[in-house]
Amino acid sequence: MPVCCDPKDYGGVFDERMARHSLRGFRKRGLDSTAGPMIGALARRRLEGATVIEAGAGIGSAQVALLGSGAERGIAYELSPGYESVAAELLEEHRMTGRVEWHTADFVTHAGAPADIVFLNRVVCCFPNMPAMVDRATQRSGRLLAMSYPRRRWLVRIGLRGVNAFLWLRRTTFRVFAHDPGEMAQRIEGAGFTEVDSGRTAVWEWKVWERGRD
Numbered sequence: 001m002p003v004c005c006d007p008k009d010y011g012g013v014f015d016e017r018m019a020r021h022s023l024r025g026f027r028k029r030g031l032d033s034t035a036g037p038m039i040g041a042l043a044r045r046r047l048e049g050a051t052v053i054e055a056g057a058g059i060g061s062a063q064v065a066l067l068g069s070g071a072e073r074g075i076a077y078e079l080s081p082g083y084e085s086v087a088a089e090l091l092e093e094h095r096m097t098g099r100v101e102w103h104t105a106d107f108v109t110h111a112g113a114p115a116d117i118v119f120l121n122r123v124v125c126c127f128p129n130m131p132a133m134v135d136r137a138t139q140r141s142g143r144l145l146a147m148s149y150p151r152r153r154w155l156v157r158i159g160l161r162g163v164n165a166f167l168w169l170r171r172t173t174f175r176v177f178a179h180d181p182g183e184m185a186q187r188i189e190g191a192g193f194t195e196v197d198s199g200r201t202a203v204w205e206w207k208v209w210e211r212g213r214d
Helices: 007-013 016-029 035-044 061-068 081-093 130-140 154-169 181-190
Strands: 051-055 073-077 100-103 115-120 141-150 193-200 204-211
Touching: 016 081, 035 061, 035 115, 035 141, 035 193, 035 204, 051 061, 051 130, 061 073, 061 081, 081 100, 115 130, 130 141, 130 181, 141 154, 141 181, 181 193, 181 204
Parallel strands: 051 073, 051 115, 073 100, 115 141
Antiparallel strands: 141 204, 193 204
């Protein structure tokens, strides 16, 4: 099984046009229904002075919110090259350019030194190799790990199958995945983390885990 999806096809789905659409949505409505609550949960457990790694950073909207909520520095990984210039525009707009280290690269294969917090919003469902993504996230998190993913509901799974059918018709190899939340939690907790917060919407579920102290 590959570590990640084909970068070419990923960039074809998440291109600059989609990035511009996301930017307009963020400027109009703010964070999505999982990023906002997750960042709120992290802020309640102290973001001040923290370095946050984000995998699948998109247009950088969560970076803006994390830094605005007290984090000191961000390290962003986004696989699609179509998002980099849009993210740069948003970070400059909020005067945060110098506080975010941007990587157009795969987090799983390119993540560097650990940080205080690892943030993954609606990302693990885009990767076929869930264990590699989750394990890399736990390895790089020194204190907190926040992650959202599709709920294990039949309506959600039918919806994901519809998305994949559409992608198949487009002749792209990119797919979305409904990984087992129990297996993800087991891997995270097996790496020494304890769940400390959670929430859900009709489609998405999110959790925050904290690394245990010796």
